[in-house]
Amino acid sequence: MKIQLTINDELTSTEVHIHTPQYTEKIEKMMHVLQTIQTPTTIDGYVEQTIHFVPVQDIYAVYAEGAKVYIQTNEDEFEVKRKLYEVEDLFAHDFVRVNKSTLIHLQKLVSIQMGKLGTTEAVLSNGVSIHISRKYMKELKQKLGIGRDGV
Known part of the structure; x- marks a missing residue:
């Protein structure tokens, strides 16, 4: 693998470009x-009517109930104004989906x-137990x- 760094003071943000002959598991990681x-x-x-800024490390689970999405901490429950898949994408490194309507914090x-x-x-x-779907x-x-599929 070849790594190249280019510093350009005309850029306003950092860009990362990956050039590869094929999409592999290493590239995905x-x-x-x-x-x-x-x-x-x-x-x-x-x-x-109150907005709270909840630290991600305090969240145990995220779940959808009807059209609403909620986050659970040890002591509170908050509504989130996002879709479940948006929260899943946003925190893909920390959370995993365990059934159709629930994400858990790893x-x-x-x-x-x-x-x-x-x-x-x-x-x-x-102490909360959440059903894991086979899917x-x-x-x-x-x-x-x-x-077997872990590594």
Whole structure:
């Protein structure tokens, strides 16, 4: 891999260009790392007419209920004025989707419990259990680096 840095004082922002003969998993990981550098550290959460700036590290889960999206911290719950997929894209490095309507913060995950009849639950550090859909289990394992698909 060849790395080149060009400093141009006429630019107003940093640009990263990747030139590659093919799209590989390494390229995808590199792009992911570069995108996470720009990840915000807070998100705006609403309770009635008050806007709170919630630190991402305080969020345990993000879920959609009807047309609304909520973030859960250890003590509070806030409405978010974004779609679930927008929050997922914004915080792709820290969160993973575990079912159709829920994202969990990877740093808040304590264990994965395999239940009878094929049910699987994510247990968060605040004691909350969230159902993991089979559809999203592979991505969760990949993000955690576990199982056959983990590395």
